[in-house]
Amino acid sequence: MADSAFFCTLSHEGVLAVIGADASKFLQGQLTCNLNYLSETRSSLGARCTQKGRMQSSFRIVLEPQGCFLAMARELVEPQLADLKKYAVFSKSKLTDDSDNWVRFGLNQADAALQNLGIELPAETDSVARANSLIAIRVSEGRAELWAPAEQAEPLHQQLKALVPEADINQWMLGQIHAGIGQVMPQTRELFIPQMLNLQAVGGVSFKKGCYTGQEIVARMQYLGKLKRRLYRLSLESNHPQPKPGTPLFSPTHSSAVGEVVIAAQASDSIELLAVLTAEAVEVGNIQVGDPQGPKLSLLDLPYQLDRDREIQR
Numbered sequence: 120m121a122d123s124a125f126f127c128t129l130s131h132e133g134v135l136a137v138i139g140a141d142a143s144k145f146l147q148g149q150l151t152c153n154l155n156y157l158s159e160t161r162s163s164l165g166a167r168c169t170q171k172g173r174m175q176s177s178f179r180i181v182l183e184p185q186g187c188f189l190a191m192a193r194e195l196v197e198p199q200l201a202d203l204k205k206y207a208v209f210s211k212s213k214l215t216d217d218s219d220n221w222v223r224f225g226l227n228q229a230d231a232a233l234q235n236l237g238i239e240l241p242a243e244t245d246s247v248a249r250a251n252s253l254i255a256i257r258v259s260e261g262r263a264e265l266w267a268p269a270e271q272a273e274p275l276h277q278q279l280k281a282l283v284p285e286a287d288i289n290q291w292m293l294g295q296i297h298a299g300i301g302q303v304m305p306q307t308r309e310l311f312i313p314q315m316l317n318l319q320a321v322g323g324v325s326f327k328k329g330c331y332t333g334q335e336i337v338a339r340m341q342y343l344g345k346l347k348r349r350l351y352r353l354s355l356e357s358n359h360p361q362p363k364p365g366t367p368l369f370s371p372t373h374s375s376a377v378g379e380v381v382i383a384a385q386a387s388d389s390i391e392l393l394a395v396l397t398a399e400a401v402e403v404g405n406i407q408v409g410d411p412q413g414p415k416l417s418l419l420d421l422p423y424q425l426d427r428d429r430e431i432q433r
Contacts, residue, residue: 122228123227123228123284124227124228124229124231124232124283124284125226125227125228125229125283125284125285125286125290126224126225126226126227126229126232126265126279126283126284126285126286127224127225127285127286127287127288127290127291128222128223128224128225128276128288129190129223129224129225129264129288129291130193130288131192131193131288132190132191132192132193132223133190133191133192133193133195133196133216133218134188134189134190134196134216134217134218134220134221134223135178135188135189135191135196135199135200135203135214135215135216135217136186136187136188136189136213136214136215136216136217137186137187137188137189137203137207137212137213137214138185138186138212138213138214138215139185139186139210139211139212139213140211140212141210141211141212142185142186142187142212143157143182143186143187144210145206145207145210145212146180146187147328147331148206148330148331148332149167149203149206149331149332150165150166150167150180150331151165151166151167151168151313151318151323151324151325151331151333151334151337152164152165152166152180152322152323152324152325152328153325153327153328153433154180154182154187155328156325156433157180157181157182157187158182158247159182159247159249160241160246160247160248161245161246161247162179162180162181162182162245162246162247162256163179163180163245163322163323164177164178164179164180164245164300164318164321164322164323165177165178165179165180165189165318165323165324166178166303166313166316166318166323166324167199167202167203167332168312168313168331168332168333168336168337169309169332169333170332170333171333171336172312172313172333172335172336172337172340173309173310173311173312173333174303174308174309174310174311174312174313174316175195175198175199175202175303175308175309176189176191176192176195176199176303176308177191177301177302177303177316177318177323178190178191179191179256179258179264181247181254181256181266186212188217188221188266190223190264191303192302192303192304192305193218194304194305195303195304195305195308196216196218197216198308200214200215200216206332219269220268220269221266221267221268221269222266222267222268222269222271222272222275222276223264223265223266223267224264224265224267224275224276224279225262225263225264225265225288225291225294226262226263226264226265226279226283227261227262227286227290227291227294228261229263229282229283230263231282231283232279232282232283233248233255233263233265235278235282236250236251236253236265236275236278237250237251238250238253238255238265240255240256240257240263241257242257242260243257244257244258244259244260244322245257245258245322252267252268252271253265253266253267253271253275254266258298258300259294259295259298259300260298260422261294262294262295262298265279289384289385290384292382292383292384293384293385293386293391295382295384296352296382296383296384296391296392296393297352297391297422298422299317299320299321299350299352299393299421299422299423300321300393301316301317301318301350301381301382301393301395302316302381302382303316304364304365304381304382305364306363306364306365307364307365307379307381310365310379311381311395312333312336312337312340313337314337314340314341314346314349315346315348315349315350315395316349316350316381316395317349317350317421317423317425319341319430319433320423320424320425320426320430321423322433324337324341324430324433325433326338326341326342326430326431326432326433327431327432327433341427341430341431342431346398347397347398347399348378348395348396348397348398349395349396349398349425350381350393350394350395350421351393351394351395351396351401351418351421352391352392352393352418352419352420352421353391353392353393353394353406353416353417353418353419354386354389354390354391354392354416354417354419355383355389355390355391355392355408355414355415355416355417356389356390356414357385357386357388357389357390359390359408359414361383361384361385361390362380362383362390362392362408362409363380363383364379364380364381364382364383365379365380366379366380366408366409367379367409367410368380368394368396368400368406368407368408368416369406369407369408369409369410369411369413370400370403370405370406370407370411371405371407371411372400372403372405373400377396377397377399377400377406378394378395378396378397378400378406379394379395380392380393380394380408381393381394381395391419392416394416401418404418
């Protein structure tokens with residue numbers, strides 16, 4: 120179903136709002152993405168890191184006239200708020216959990232439904248279109264988010280049901296896996312640096328924006344370091360339990376874990392997942408999930424290539 124038309128409610132994520140005259144200026148010094156590239160018609164992926172370059176959250180950021188909205192795993196909104204507020208003391212910006220004010224839908228191969236709602240969303244990833252207080256965002260090929268103020272949620276839900284089949288969140292996550300877009304979950308908070316999730320390959324890291332929290336570590340890895348662990352797409356036979364984020368992965372040639380599950384979803388005849396793995400373990404193959412004698416994983420393709428020269432131009 121991940122390749123057919125459907126919509127679902129993105130109940131697994133919340134919204135962190137940064138509102139005020141200094142919102143963009145404040146966030147520019149905190150996030151991996153470049154807010155100068157954002158506009159009314161363009162959004163971005165991004166991350167907030169610790170001083171050591173470890174991601175506290177990953178998100179989709181959207182500009183609004185009064186500030187910015189960041190959509191991330193719902194359980195991360197409050198801890199991320201607590202951390203950011205430490206740095207916002209002298210900034211003319213207000214940080215709040217805005218999750219209850221929005222209902223967000225994921226639409227797959229459903230541009231006709233958006234058009235029926237009066238929204239013409241460009242095909243280019245990260246594009247944004249607005250109509251009737253709704254916000255539509257192209258998150259990858261054929262996939263879009265639709266944001267609605269909470270008071271419009273129920274009638275919009277009924278409109279969507281009349282236009283396209285409704286699915287569960289698993290189908291949306293499967294599409295995200297196909298797109299190769301990793302995500303920080305509560306179990307993996309502060310575990311990865313951005314390049315381990317290939318965030319620089321999908322536009323979530325800018326190497327031209329200047330300083331931000333964790334920037335020195337992230338830039339050093341891109342320019343001087345050799346990344347030993349990065350994001351891969353894999354599959355598992357469906358007769359095994361679906362692994363949760365943070366589940367360790369093993370290789371018989373190593374005495375300790377060689378990686379961790381990032382996200383996973385049920386496909387028609389298998390379980391697909393994104394995982395951070397050492398390049399050495401991938402080359403050797405024979406990767407098991409959960410323990411060294413666990414079920415074996417098979418490597419699948421990602422829809423993009425890592426290209427350092429292109430990545431550093433952002």
